[in-house]
Each structure stands twice: as structure tokens, then as C-alpha cells.
Amino acid sequence: MLRGISFYSPATILGAIQYLIQMKLFFSYFLLLVIMFTTACIDVGKNDKVPDGKKLSNSKSTNKNTISFQNESRKSIFYGLYSPNEISKMLEGGKIQYKPETFLPVDNASQFTSSSKIAMNLGIYGADFSITKMFDDPEEAIRYMGAISELSEKLGIPAIVLESSALRMEQNIGNIDSISNIATGIFATSTEFLLETGRESALSLIIMGGWIEGMYQALNMFETDSIPDPQMVEMIIEQKYALNFLLTFLKNQYEDPDVAYYYRLLEVLADHFGSLEIYYNPGDVEVDTTKQVIITNWNRFDYSISAIDKIYQIVTGIRSIVVET
Numbered sequence: 001m002l003r004g005i006s007f008y009s010p011a012t013i014l015g016a017i018q019y020l021i022q023m024k025l026f027f028s029y030f031l032l033l034v035i036m037f038t039t040a041c042i043d044v045g046k047n048d049k050v051p052d053g054k055k056l057s058n059s060k061s062t063n064k065n066t067i068s069f070q071n072e073s074r075k076s077i078f079y080g081l082y083s084p085n086e087i088s089k090m091l092e093g094g095k096i097q098y099k100p101e102t103f104l105p106v107d108n109a110s111q112f113t114s115s116s117k118i119a120m121n122l123g124i125y126g127a128d129f130s131i132t133k134m135f136d137d138p139e140e141a142i143r144y145m146g147a148i149s150e151l152s153e154k155l156g157i158p159a160i161v162l163e164s165s166a167l168r169m170e171q172n173i174g175n176i177d178s179i180s181n182i183a184t185g186i187f188a189t190s191t192e193f194l195l196e197t198g199r200e201s202a203l204s205l206i207i208m209g210g211w212i213e214g215m216y217q218a219l220n221m222f223e224t225d226s227i228p229d230p231q232m233v234e235m236i237i238e239q240k241y242a243l244n245f246l247l248t249f250l251k252n253q254y255e256d257p258d259v260a261y262y263y264r265l266l267e268v269l270a271d272h273f274g275s276l277e278i279y280y281n282p283g284d285v286e287v288d289t290t291k292q293v294i295i296t297n298w299n300r301f302d303y304s305i306s307a308i309d310k311i312y313q314i315v316t317g318i319r320s321i322v323v324e325t
Contacts (some may be wrong), residue, residue: 123209
């Protein structure tokens with residue numbers, strides 16, 4: 001184990017990513033941290049021109065069509081990846097509406113037959129389930145649990161595990177927390193199974209599907225007819241770090257043609273994320289590699305509505321390819 005860096009056992013999908021990094025992929029993980037630090041240093045350099053304490057609020061520049069806002073309190077920015085069934089954590093704190101009509105219909109689950117489509121859409125269903133839990137909708141949660149179970153079975157997850165989960169769901173209908181615990185168990189079991197059978201590519205595609213769906217749902221909740229909610233903008237811009245992490249994970253499975261194809265699509269998305277900026281004060285950035293957070297007392301976000309719209313178009317395009325049957 002590397003000094004100063006802690007890794008978790010592969011009990012969840014996020015833990016599995018960290019486990020794979022520890023066992024096989026440290027070089028790429030180290031490279032990711034270098035990229036992240038380099039980006040932060042560039043941002044810090046640009047921020048030297050901004051006087052400390054200057055109130056930028058949520059204002060629009062007539063020269064660059066750029067909206068800027070800043071935070072002046074201590075905060076942590078998560079730069080890692082959530083398990084699909086925890087994707088709602090991306091949305092916490094923002095002004096969002098519940099739009100289940102934008103979820104992937106559960107009836108589509110039976111139409112996915114290739115292993116890559118099954119894996120990616122398992123991630124999508126996991127993300128949609130997570131949002132139903134966030135809005136305390138046990139009826140929809142049960143329906144999406146059914147889709148998760150169906151695709152998990154197609155991946156070859158032992159039937160006895162899924163049958164046990166189905167029985168527990170029947171006994172806990174209406175208890176959203178219990179249903180969530182069951183979903184966590186299914187994803188943990190699926191992760192361990194995929195690792196044990198050497199199917200890391202499928203695992204990476206599950207992660208990708210969950211992240212794409214989280215971004216798709218967040219951007220669907222994003223109102224651009226006026227200056228948007230700063231917390232929602234923060235959440236979207238901060239995903240540039242998660243995207244870098246995801247690309248690093250996928251790159252290690254690049255020999256798989258399906259992974260390589262989606263990696264290239266996400267590279268296009270990453271190029272457009274480059275126009276969304278996060279600035280830090282010099283000397284005011286800590287990185288906790290255990291919790292995967294950047295800690296700062298001040299930062300500024302610069303973005304344009306057109307850049308957010310373009311990212312939405314690309315995310316929507318990638319999702320449409322993923323869910324195509």
C-alpha cells in the first residue's frame with residue numbers, strides 16, 4: 001500500500017475502482033492526480049489577477065458572455081465517481097425537480113442483449129433508482145429495482161443472490177431505505193462477481209452508464225432561461241474532475257472495442273468541459289486522496305450558457321447511443 005493513500009476493499013463499485021487501481025492501475029491513477037494538480041495550478045495562476053475578497057456574485061460579462069460566481073466558505077469538491085445507485089449525491093443541494101418521465105423506461109431492460117449494452121444500462125437504471133430514492137418514491141424504486149435485477153441476471157449474477165433480494169423487496173415494499181440497501185447489495189455482489197470473473201470492462205461500462213445518466217438527469221433539471229441556480233452550476237462544472245477519473249478508468253480497458261468507442265466519445269465531452277473553469281486562491285488547495293475531495297476556502301466558477309448547452313447536447317447524444325436497442 002502506498003503511504004498516505006488508502007484504498008477500500010471491493011465491497012462496492014467505487015471500492016472496486018480503488019481496488020483495481022491499487023492492484024493493477026496505480027500508474028494511471030498517479031497520472032490522473034498529476035493532471036488534476038496541473039489543472040489546479042493553472043487555475044491558481046489565472047486567479048492571481050482577481051483581488052482577494054472581490055464580490056463577483058452571479059454576474060454576466062458582456063465581453064465574454066461568461067457568468068461568474070464565487071464561494072467564500074470552506075467546501076469539499078468530490079473528484080471521484082459515485083456508484084450508480086448513489087448517483088443522486090451529485091444532485092444534493094441544488095434546486096431540482098423530480099422528472100421520472102425522463103428516466104429510461106423499465107420495459108426496455110428486456111431489449112438489451114449484448115454484454116456492453118447490458119452493463120451500461122444497468123448503470124443507467126442504477127442512477128435512475130438512486131434519484132427515485134432521493135425523492136422518496138418507493139413505487140418507482142421498486143420498478144427500477146426490477147430492471148436492475150433483470151440486467152444483473154443477464155450479466156450472470158448468481159440466481160440465488162437475486163432471488164434473495166427479490167424476497168427481501170417483497171417484505172419491505174414501501175420502505176425506501178430498505179430497498180436502497182438491497183440495491184446496494186446487488187451492485188456490490190455484481191461488482192465482486194465481475195472482478196472474480198475477469199470482466200473489468202463490464203464494470204467500467206456500468207460506471208460510465210451511471211455517470212452519463214447522472215449528468216443527463218442533472219442537465220434536464222438545469223434551467224437556462226435565466227441565470228441558473230449557482231449550486232447546480234457548481235455541480236455540473238465539478239464533474240470535469242469525475243470525467244477525468246472516468247476516462248482514466250476506461251483507458252485501462254481500452255483493448256475492449258466497446259470501451260474504446262465510448263472512451264473516444266467521452267474525450268469529445270471532456271474537450272467541451274475544458275471551457276468551464278474553476279479557479280482557486282494560491283496556497284489554499286488541499287487534496288484528500290482517501291476521501292477523494294479537493295478542499296478549499298475560496299473558489300470561483302466561470303461558465304457560459306452556450307457551453308452548458310453544448311455539454312447537454314453531447315451527453316444526450318451519448319446517452320441515446322447507450323440506450324438504443
